[in-house]
Amino acid sequence: MSELAELIAGWAQPGRIEWIGVRPDRRAPMTAVEELTLTANGLDGDRGRAGKRAVTLIQQEHLSAIGSYLGQGSVAPDILRRNLVVSGINLSALKGREVRVGDAVLRFTVICAPCSRMEEALGKGAYSAVRGHGGWCAEVVQPGRVKLGDVVQPVD
Template sequence: MAFPFVGNSSSAIGQLLATLPQTGRLEWIGLRPVRREPLLSVPEATVETDRHLAGDHARPRPGGKRQVTLIQHEHLAAVAGYLGHPSPIDPGRLRRNLSVSGINLLSLKNRRIRIGEEVILEITGECHPCSRMEEELGPGGYNAMRGHGGLTARILMGGTIRVGDQVQVITDEPQ
């Protein structure tokens, strides 16, 4: 596909950054009912507007930037490879709420996405690994996760999400 490059290079980059036609897929949902306990894999979850996933122990403040966390599903195999594991890491071990495939999550920073029919998230930043990765994945776990920690998001509109739901970028309306 050709892009019409007009104006200076910053407008060309802006055009490239705005072009994200892919549709992703929600591969996994995880809830932590109790702090420091393993995440539970669930087929669906209720997402509470400006709060969290119902059933998750985390209670972020309204307006907070880390109400839900997402990880790139394709990175599960990369992290496993860095650690010498023969198969992808189970997403629950990485302590993120949602695993998404088919769309580059990092390209979604500062954008809004829709999951399924109802839920809208605003991607607020990167979710860097913590020292718990050494505990969970063994020696080298922290460094294996660097650059693969996923993203944080604010919940703009709640609803129900299900494994298999589409994940789409919400494009802004022309002004």
């Protein structure tokens, strides 16, 4: 393995699940839960879709960054409509990798770009504030349970 490949494969510490939310219907408010099951089709109780976008994740550290770009405090995770909020590990460094989240294994696929609803939810400029900080979409490689406080780390 080259030195660069070794650096890219490295990570400092595991992350942690800080918040879990599901959207039972389109435009319905997010429901925060303490644990759930990730199935081959996505999250139990979520209206999401199977495949590359079955689960959405965002870094907790980015919630305050988005808020600061809007001149306010940290943004609440339910407003951004992501399923899992993770702290302590750089999610961008996990693109294309298999990642253990609780008992499940996910593969990060594509960025979770902001939608036009961000302006509606957070006000003028919110779309741009979320750009580059909106998180990641993932597919479910191995179904399993996920709960608050679970470890998030690459599968080596």
